[in-house]
Amino acid sequence: xxxxxxxxxxxxxxxxxxxxxxxxxxxxxxxxxxxxxxxxxxxxxxxxxxxxxxxxxxxxxxxxxxxxxxxxxxxxxxxxxxxxxxxxxxxxxxxxxxxxxxxxxxxxxxx
Amino acid sequence: xxxxxxxxxxxxxxxxxxxxxxxxxxxxxxxxxxxxxxxxxxxxxxxxxxxxxxxxxxxxxxxxxxxxxxxxxxxxxxxxxxxxxxxxxxxxxxxxxxxxxxxxxxxxxxxxxxxxxxxx
Numbered sequence: 286x287x288x289x290x291x292x293x294x295x296x297x298x299x300x301x302x303x304x305x306x307x308x309x310x311x312x313x314x315x316x317x318x319x320x321x322x323x324x325x326x327x328x329x330x331x332x333x334x335x336x337x338x339x340x341x342x343x344x345x346x347x348x349x350x351x352x353x354x355x356x357x358x359x360x361x362x363x364x365x366x367x368x369x370x371x372x373x374x375x376x377x378x379x380x381x382x383x384x385x386x387x388x389x390x391x392x393x394x395x396x
Numbered sequence: 397x398x399x400x401x402x403x404x405x406x407x408x409x410x411x412x413x414x415x416x417x418x419x420x421x422x423x424x425x426x427x428x429x430x431x432x433x434x435x436x437x438x439x440x441x442x443x444x445x446x447x448x449x450x451x452x453x454x455x456x457x458x459x460x461x462x463x464x465x466x467x468x469x470x471x472x473x474x475x476x477x478x479x480x481x482x483x484x485x486x487x488x489x490x491x492x493x494x495x496x497x498x499x500x501x502x503x504x505x506x507x508x509x510x511x512x513x514x515x516x
Binding site: 328336 | 442456509
């Protein structure tokens with residue numbers, strides 16, 4: 286099982302300022318098709334998770350361009366260029382390189 | 397607009413069987429190549445992938461649940477289901493169903509979640 290580790294666990298931010306979340310995997314997430322199967326989800330308070338980023342860096346439909354995903358191998362990052370109040374919640378990275386798919390512990394973004 | 401809705405008992409006795417259904421609207425389980433997944437979240441904790449089913453009937457399960465978990469699909473009712481046997485308090489969680497639209501667990505639509513408590 287691939288273990289996913291996120292940092293920090295808690296991220297206090299000021300609106301308008303940038304934010305960054307790191308995610309590491311215990312094995313490379315590079316698949317034979319050249320894609321790193323790493324997704325980012327945001328779970329807003331009291332809500333279901335929502336897809337932000339897939340395949341490391343592709344924004345999901347409707348996701349603002351202030352969200353950027355990057356990384357390769359075992360090291361990945363989600364950056365928010367300018368945090369807005371609506372970005373509050375818990376961010377999870379998830380690997381789909383091999384089953385069972387696994388999530389990071391989550392990073393709670395607070396304003 | 398695609399919607400998923402979980403349904404099922406909110407309370408299950410220890411050693412009993414948890415059975416949930418995810419109703420799908422706005423998409424058809426018959427006519428696409430998607431996978432359909434179950435994810436759970438214990439109270440105050442993170443997300444845990446349970447398993448998934450393809451419209452062909454193929455399934456993948458979390459090894460820690462193997463032997464207890466079954467995911468099935470009823471295309472005529474456009475729904476898929478989760479069955480978990482021999483439940484314990486550790487199975488108490490908010491259970492979500494989700495649609496996977498691409499290779500790589502790309503869950504673009506989620507249900508609202510349903511809380512299941514295992515208690516006598």
